[in-house]
Amino acid sequence: MLNLNEDTITQAVLARHAGMPDERLRQIMTSLVQHLHAFAREVKLTEEEWFEGIRFLTETGQLCSDKRQEFILLSDTLGLSTLVMAQQNHKPAGCTEATVFGPFHVENSPIYPLGADISNGAKGQPCFVSGTVRGLDGQPIAHAKMEVWQADEDGFYDVQYPDLDQLQARGTLHTDAQGRYHFRSILANSYPIPHDGPVGKMLETLGRHPWRPAHLHFRIQAEGHETLITHVFRRGDEYLESDAVFGVRSTLIADWPRHEAGPAPDGSLCDQPFYTLDYDFILNPQRT
Missing domain, CATH: 2.60.130.10 (Aromatic compound dioxygenase)
Structure with a gap:
């Protein structure tokens, strides 16, 4: 599907998952995509805010080790x-x-x-x-x-x-x-x-x-x-x-x-x- 926009992107992503053989994983990923996209629409997420979120998650992962689990925190x-x-x-x-x-x-x-x-x-x-x-x-x-x-x-x-x-x-x-x-x-x-x-x-x-x-x-x-x-x-x-x-x-x-x-x-x-x-x-x- 070409020329996607804010109104059509969610269904396009879900369509890509339609053939997933693991039913439980398909259920989880479908809901995850729907809620993530709904969140971004609700708060009108900006590119700068999206990047800041990516940076935060990157730092969280980089701090994880066998002695510290920042993602659990x-x-x-x-x-x-x-x-x-x-x-x-x-x-x-x-x-x-x-x-x-x-x-x-x-x-x-x-x-x-x-x-x-x-x-x-x-x-x-x-x-x-x-x-x-x-x-x-x-x-x-x-x-x-x-x-x-x-x-x-x-x-x-x-x-x-x-x-x-x-x-x-x-x-x-x-x-x-x-x-x-x-x-x-x-x-x-x-x-x-x-x-x-x-x-x-x-x-x-x-x-x-x-x-x-x-x-x-x-x-x-x-x-x-x-x-x-x-x-x-x-x-x-x-x-x-x-x-x-x-x-x-x-x-x-x-x-x-x-x-x-x-x-x-x-x-x-x-x-x-x-x-x-x-x-x-x-x-x-x-x-x-």
Whole structure:
């Protein structure tokens, strides 16, 4: 088709996709083209603005590495990650709610026995975490795989330190025969997402802050149950209502009591004040 204009270009592009053998991909690409073109028409996008958008996306991609995923940050801060997650995680009442994955998960994190200190030297006040993993029927789930990760007291994940030669404040544990888990780590604190790149500049331009409320990340997997990706948030954090990535759910907010130096939950003697978190997870049965 020749001599295309603003009124005919959309249908011309869609016609080129008509023979696509993958039906799902055709559906996605058709909708993508229609919405992109509708957006450009609605805002009357100029060539200068289009080029600025291309530059922004180029910079976002150039900053991505095996230690930093700027595109996930972009998706998170625009609410797209939460939208996609929510669409895919409809759960019955009583199940622990899911939330965003975030850009700092590491596959094959160190395996620790229950009760171990997974902080592995990360900076922060001691925190003892415990609870139970159960199914929706209330039965404990034995040997569930639990991956945990968090930022240190300075607001950085281990992978953000270029010279760190070991993983810290993250690990993989397994529940015991009664579905119980417990480990030692460090106190979670609020922190800003990386904002020295294009996503940070976008937030500043939009008049938004980059802060996330204090939380622990969890990914829990067990046979016969859906994988749960979630956080547990620290009650009272000033950013609970304005999380930069829209990840907070009220059911995921918990108390983290402070205790004076002395006997700790694991039987050790802690020579400084410490915190505790007790939280139970309820997994949804695998859909058939």
